[in-house]
Amino acid sequence: MLLRMRRNGKNENPPASSARHVRGFFRSGSVAWLVFCAVLSASFMLRSQTPNPNQPIPGPEASRPPDANAIMAMHEQQQKKSKSDSANVERKRQIADDSARLLKLATDLKAEVDKTSKDTLSLGVIRKAEEIEKLAHSVKEKMKLTMSGN
């Protein structure tokens, strides 16, 4: 190189030329690095796209749109669900109402029992207790229906 420089008689700066060479080397190295990264990521992408042998391959029916029967069944199911939901809401409202009525009856019963002496047979107490029993039974049945519905 020095000979060539001497032969050509050019006054070239040797340190500047070596720096250019070094820069070129790094430039080519970075290109190689970029190529390597691209190849690596492509291989990863390919691997992720290849199907897992353990995973079942979805058949053509998976992407097929549902037929009329399936749509009808789905609609019926949705309607049934919405109906049972509204029935549950109504039942819960009734349970709350019955419970408030139970509270009133129990308060009245307690007051009436307090009023009676040990030798009095109070028909009012008997009637109120009977009513409470019936109401509690109906609340119990409604609760059962709500729980089994869910």
Place this chain on the structure above:
Amino acid sequence: MTAVNRRPDSNQLMEINTKHVQTQRFAAANAERKRQLDEDSTRLLELVTELNAELEKTGDAEVPLTAAGKVRMIERLAHAVEEKMKLTMAAP
């Protein structure tokens, strides 16, 4: 000696005694029944108050199992109050 101030014979004495014991027994049974009625009606009111509070607390959510147990208990207690009140009777 007239029939009025004649001393009762042993049969009559036994009858009087039996009646007296029976009256005492009825009174004791009625008193015990009244005590139980008071207890049952108090417990009934407590349970109904608790049930009401529980149902208000849950709102639109699921009905809790404890509420179902309370309703069953309320039903039983109301039946017991009814039966005990029916059993109350005057002494002979």
